[in-house]
Amino acid sequence: MTFRQTFGILFAGMLMLGIAKQMHAGEAEQRHCSNAALQGDYSFTTTGTLNGVPLATVGKSTFDGKGSFQSTETLSDNGVISENLPGTGTYTVNADCTGTSMISTGRASNFVIVDNGNEIQAINAAPGTVLITVLKRLFTNRWPDFAR
The missing domain is CATH 1.20.5 (Single alpha-helices involved in coiled-coils or other helix-helix interfaces)
Known part of the structure; x- marks a missing residue:
C-alpha cells in the first residue's frame, strides 16, 4: 500500500x-420542552387587528411552570385605552417547544419558545384575527440594581 x-x-x-x-x-x-419551560415573569406586546379594529397591548405575564398564567395589561382598542386589565389562562407546551394557550376571554394562541426560554412568539388562532404577541423573560440574570 x-x-x-x-x-x-x-x-x-x-x-x-x-x-x-x-x-x-x-x-x-x-431540547425537549414541557410546561416547566415557561416559569416566571415575562413582559409582552401584542399588535394587530381584532375583527378589523386596530389593537395593541403591553403587559406582564407570570407563568407557574404547571400550565397556568396570570397577566396584567394596558390595552389600546382602536385608540381607546384601558389600563391594568387582569387576566388568567392556561397553556400546554409540546416536546418540540411549540404550544397553545387559552386566556380567560376564550382567545386561543399558538406559540413557540425560543432563545432557551427567554422569548415566546405567538399568534392568535381565531379566524379573521391578526394578533402577534412577543413575550420576553424579565431579568434573566439577576434583579437589576435600579430595582433595589
Whole structure:
C-alpha cells in the first residue's frame, strides 16, 4: 500500500469519526420542552387587528411552570385605552417547544419558545384575527440594581 493510499484511508476514517461525533453531539443538544419551560415573569406586546379594529397591548405575564398564567395589561382598542386589565389562562407546551394557550376571554394562541426560554412568539388562532404577541423573560440574570 502506498503512502497516498494509507493517508487517504486514514483521512477518510478520521473524517467519518468527526462526522459521527458531531451527529451525536447534535442529538445531545436537542431540547425537549414541557410546561416547566415557561416559569416566571415575562413582559409582552401584542399588535394587530381584532375583527378589523386596530389593537395593541403591553403587559406582564407570570407563568407557574404547571400550565397556568396570570397577566396584567394596558390595552389600546382602536385608540381607546384601558389600563391594568387582569387576566388568567392556561397553556400546554409540546416536546418540540411549540404550544397553545387559552386566556380567560376564550382567545386561543399558538406559540413557540425560543432563545432557551427567554422569548415566546405567538399568534392568535381565531379566524379573521391578526394578533402577534412577543413575550420576553424579565431579568434573566439577576434583579437589576435600579430595582433595589
